[in-house]
Amino acid sequence: MESFYAITNLLYGYGERIDAGDFAGIGELLADARVSDESGRLDIRGTEAVRHLYEATTRLYPDTGTPKTKHVITNPIVEIDEARGSAECRSQYTVFQQTDTLPLQPIITGRYHHRFERVEGAWKITAHRFFVDLVGDISQHLLVPLGD
Numbered sequence: 001m002e003s004f005y006a007i008t009n010l011l012y013g014y015g016e017r018i019d020a021g022d023f024a025g026i027g028e029l030l031a032d033a034r035v036s037d038e039s040g041r042l043d044i045r046g047t048e049a050v051r052h053l054y055e056a057t058t059r060l061y062p063d064t065g066t067p068k069t070k071h072v073i074t075n076p077i078v079e080i081d082e083a084r085g086s087a088e089c090r091s092q093y094t095v096f097q098q099t100d101t102l103p104l105q106p107i108i109t110g111r112y113h114h115r116f117e118r119v120e121g122a123w124k125i126t127a128h129r130f131f132v133d134l135v136g137d138i139s140q141h142l143l144v145p146l147g148d
Contacts, residue, residue: 003080006123007087007116014128015071015093021060027051032117032124038131057144061099067141070096073112085118093130099140107141109134 010029017025027047035044035053044053058067072094080087091112098104115127138146 003082003087003118003123004078007078007080007089007114008076010116010123010125011073011076011089011091011112011114015073018054018058019066019069019071021058021064021066023051023054023058026054030125030128032119033126033128036127036129038129057142059141059143068097068099069107069141072096087116087123089114089116095141097141102137102140105136107136107138108132 014026014029017023017029027050030050031047033045033050035050036042042053044050060066061068074092074094076089076091078087078089089112091114092109093112094106094109096104097107110133111131113127113129113131114125116123117126118124132146135146
């Protein structure tokens, strides 16, 4: 169970960091990961590249320094190979947002597929792939059209 909790804490740490507007922290969390989308057009690696991706695509509000979102990550299905020190996880996400002009509402839902490796006793994310399933009003969340 120790590995399960370490892995799910990494998942939930991602949501915590993005909701805090901590793009440098996301870069660190995903430093060893291949970040990709379902189309395969997005393929980012490295701390600075990941940080830049989030800075270039996610709106932050000056009054809070955050995107005014809550990422709710649910239903993690974790498959762990303790002997090899590897794991995979499929989970779902729902992003809620509320701004001065947008009432609280879900703005996007989808799925995450992650891969993990245990390095020197600690689990690290090695792949962060996201899929978009349903899209609401994301006009106040993203700085670019979805898919760009």
